[in-house]
Amino acid sequence: MTIKKMLRGASPRVLVLGALGVLTLGVAALSVYASYTLLVPRFGGWAVPTVAALDTLWLVLQATEIIAGNNLARTRWVRGAGLALTVVIAAVPTAELALTGPGGTDLAVILTPVAIVATKFGWALVLPALGRRVSPTTRQAIDIRRQEVANRLEEMEAEAADRVELLTVARRLERRVGRAETAYRRSTLSVQKASTERLYGQAQETADTIAERPLPASVAAIALPSLDGWTPTAPALPVTPVMQVNGPDHDGRDDSQEARLLVMVQAHAALSGVTAPRPGTPLDDGELRLVLRALRSIEDPPQSYRVSAGVFRRAGFVASEHRIRPLWRELTAEAGDATEDSEEDADEPHREHRSG
Missing domain, CATH: 1.20.5 (Single alpha-helices involved in coiled-coils or other helix-helix interfaces)
Structure with missing residues (x-):
């Protein structure tokens, strides 16, 4: 019971040292037995104290090395002396084996040197790893x-x-x-x-x-029905406005030319993706070009410049004469029908002279 309590409270370091100590005592006993067997017949009673002193000193050196722990400065001489004494103790059975051979030798004599050397090297390997207590x-x-x-x-x-x-x-x-x-x-x-x-x-x-x-602007102006505000009613019919034209420049043509011009301007603007020019406001170059293109498309073939300029003015569009005429000539040249306007432009000075 006491041994169990001691083993239960012992640290791993104590258990390792205890196992090595028991092994060392067993090897020392084996060494004493082998040395007595070999030396007593030769040296008599002097062999007993000699063998006892060597094995006791070997055990003392092992114990001192255990106490020193991993302090290398303290264990260096002790370890060296222990190695030397190990060689001396192991030399006795080794010499016996070398002289007589293993044939008639006791088994203890054969095992003794191996056990002594192995025990010493076992201590040399284990002690540095155990550290201090x-x-x-x-x-x-x-x-x-x-x-x-x-x-x-x-x-x-x-x-x-x-x-x-x-x-x-x-x-x-x-x-x-x-x-x-x-x-x-x-x-x-x-x-x-x-x-x-x-x-x-x-x-x-x-x-x-x-x-x-090209579709006229009235097609794009048709509103699509929505789910919330739709009521089943017939769409309103478009009514073409009739413009009253009076004055010396009226040449007897259909009064709906101005209305058709306004519709074509809306259509050209919708196709170009721009806002339609409004009558009554001065036109920039892009708007003037769009209106003149629409003006040329209301009749096929296009009307003369004089008639078209009258429709342009009556529709309410605003631009100076020196801007309208060059652009009209440019569009006429692009379309390839510049002969009529050239002849009309050539007669224009005579008309002005006669009217003067």
Whole structure:
């Protein structure tokens, strides 16, 4: 019961030293037995104190080395002396084996030198690792610190393993996602290609139709019904305004030319994506060009400059003569029907001279 209590309260260091101590005592007993067997027949009673002194000194050196712990300065001479004494003690059975051979020798003689040398080297290996003897409080603090280090190292190992697993899974998933994204983009580009080809052909046809058959502004002015404010009523019919024209410049043409000019101006503005010019306000160059184009399109073929200028004025548009006439000539030249206006411009000085 006492031995169990001692073993239960002993530290690991004490247990290791106790095991080595028991082993050393056994080896010392074996050495004494082998030395007595070999030396007493030859030296008589002198062999007994000699063998006892050598083995006792060997045990003392081992104990001193244990007490010194890992203090190298203190254990250097003790360890050297212990090694020398180990060689001396092991030399007796070794010499016997060398002289007589293993044939008629006791087994203890054969094992003794091996056991002595192995025991000494066992102490040399174990003692530096045991360290100094410390108090229970210090040992507990050291154990706690070592446990913290062990816990942290284990956490680092687990974190590293988790990160390796994460990177492995992420790499595999990124490959799958990359392949899926590539397939999706290729599908999208294929759809865009087919749509662009179909839309391009339709856009060309639509552009040709718009250029050949422009819609008047009244079509775009039709309001579409909404769900909240729609009531089932018939759409209002458009009414063409009749303009009263009086004065010496009226040449007997249809009075609806001014109204048709206003409608065509709205249509050209809608096709160009700009705001329609308003009568009564001075026109800039872009607005003047748009109005003159609309003016040329109300009749086929276009009217002469004199008649068109009258319609321009009666419709209420404002621009000076020196701006209208050059632009009218430019549009006439672009259309390729400049002969009529050239002849009319040539007769203009004569008309002015006769009127004067």
